[in-house]
Amino acid sequence: MLGEIIGLLFILSGVTFCALGVLGIMRLPDVYSRIHASGKVAILGIFGLLAGTAILLPEATLKLLGLGVFILLTSPVASHAIAAAAYRSGVPLKQATRDDLAERNRAIAAEE
Amino acid sequence: MSTLAANLVQIAVIVMIFLLMPCAWRAFKGPSPADRLQALDTITMLLIGIIVLLAVVQGSSFVIDVALALSAFSFVATLAIARYLAEGRLF
Numbered sequence: 001m002l003g004e005i006i007g008l009l010f011i012l013s014g015v016t017f018c019a020l021g022v023l024g025i026m027r028l029p030d031v032y033s034r035i036h037a038s039g040k041v042a043i044l045g046i047f048g049l050l051a052g053t054a055i056l057l058p059e060a061t062l063k064l065l066g067l068g069v070f071i072l073l074t075s076p077v078a079s080h081a082i083a084a085a086a087y088r089s090g091v092p093l094k095q096a097t098r099d100d101l102a103e104r105n106r107a108i109a110a111e112e
Numbered sequence: 113m114s115t116l117a118a119n120l121v122q123i124a125v126i127v128m129i130f131l132l133m134p135c136a137w138r139a140f141k142g143p144s145p146a147d148r149l150q151a152l153d154t155i156t157m158l159l160i161g162i163i164v165l166l167a168v169v170q171g172s173s174f175v176i177d178v179a180l181a182l183s184a185f186s187f188v189a190t191l192a193i194a195r196y197l198a199e200g201r202l203f
Contacts, residue, residue, distance in 0.1 A: 004117045011165070015124050018131055018161060025154060026134045031146050034138075038154040049161045053168050053176075056113060056121070060173030064164070067180050071160070074187040078153055078194075085194035086146030 007055035014048025021045055030094040031086045035079050042075040118169060125165045132158055149193050156186035 017040055024037025050068045054061045093099060132155060139151035160179045167175040196202050 001114070004114060008117060008120055011121060011124050011168075014161065015127055018128060018158060022131045022134050022154070022158075025138055025151065031144060031150065034147070035150050038150055038157070041154055042157045046157060046161050046164070049164050053164050056117065056168050057171065057173060060167065060176055063173055063176045063180070067160075067164070067176060067183065070180065071157075071183055074183065075157070078187055078190040081191050081194035082146060082150050082153065085149070085197035086144065088198035089144070089146060091144045091146050 003055055007052045010048050010052030010055065012048075012052075014045050014050075014052060017041070017048055018045035031091050032083055032093065035083050035086070039075070039079050042071065042079070046071055113168075113171065121165055121168050125162055125169065128158060128162045128165065145197055149190065149197065152193075153186065153190050156182060160186075 021037050021039075021041030021044075024040065025034050028034045028037055047068060050064045054064045057064075087101065135151045135155045135158065139148050139155065142148045142151055160183050163175060163179040163182065167173060167179075192202060
């Protein structure tokens with residue numbers, strides 16, 4: 001009985017982090033902050049669910065571990081690729097106080 | 113798994129399905145294509161969560177392979193679309 005309660009608590013935390021991430025996706029002003037919010041869903045939300053499932057379904061822990069490691073490796077790379085694609089395809093930064101990449105690109109362009 | 117725990121996990125699945133709606137709205141409304149790509153990435157991540165919860169509801173560990181395959185495909189697809197967005201070419 002105790003194991004189920006702990007598993008359900010993990011699932012509850014996973015679902016709440018997913019909800020917070022999705023709320024961030026709806027409310028945040030521009031693409032880059034939304035990518036930051038989607039990182040919450042990918043890592044905190046899914047890992048809470050995986051931990052809860054590992055407790056509730058003990059025979060699947062090895063598969064869940066594999067899935068968790070795979071998501072841990074691929075999700076940051078995917079988020080970075082989206083942010084780089086957004087910047088290169090010219091999505092404006094809202095409320096940006098500094099844009100270091102633009103200055104660096106201008107410096108490179110000036111050298112050529 | 114007592115019936116109470118099974119019911120609670122089913123409620124969690126239903127909540128996760130309701131979480132898909134804002135992402136679909138963001139995918140529809142998103143001003144730039146990068147928004148849509150990011151919303152799709154989140155939708156597939158939520159689907160992975162739903163599949164893992166369904167594995168708990170059914171009590172069979174076979175379903176988790178589906179989530180593993182989906183995460184592999186969504187990673188490759190996200191990278192391909194991001195590359196197409198950034199450089200206009202795919203290969």
